[in-house]
Amino acid sequence: MLYHSKEEQLQKKIKRIENWPTPPNKKLITGFIGLCAYVRMFIENFSQVESPLRRLTREDVDWDWDQKWEEAFHKLRMIVGEEITLKILDYDKGAVKIKVEVDSRYISTGAEQTQEEKEKKERIVLYE
Incomplete structure (x- = not known):
């Protein structure tokens, strides 16, 4: 896919993050974190916000999606969607x-x- 500008590319990635469905497994949460990493330089305290989700991707942690994971997921989506200048x-x-x-x-x-x-x-x- 070709983009006319870096701004257009950034906006498309942000839109994908905003529309990312609740992940049903570790593979999809890993993909979500990877996509969010593209915009990490624009987000204050990015690693602190995404660390609960990253912890969930570890091999020694069982997949048990609950309210705390859901809140961390939505918080990261919300922060990425905010206007950053x-x-x-x-x-x-x-x-x-x-x-x-x-x-x-x-x-x-x-x-x-x-x-x-x-x-x-x-x-x-x-x-x-």
Whole structure:
């Protein structure tokens, strides 16, 4: 399938995530997580949000879809569907500084990259 732009490709992936049915097995939840990973850089605390679902894909965990998995699944779908606005990183010689902040927890690690604007206000460039 050919796309006219990266924006169109991104929107199609987001639409697929929003319409993904409740997964009946580990194979389909793994596919859902993989598709969501495509947009992870746009989502704050992505690894923390998807970690309950990732845990369910482990071989030593029995498939037992219950309310907590359903809530985690819908939360991830909802977050991906929200409108996300990020600043484009400016690499020009006169550009202001770029800052990376890392947050590590027991279940997840995340990072936020920001760049200061001329008004001394930081704008988010990406999440990881």
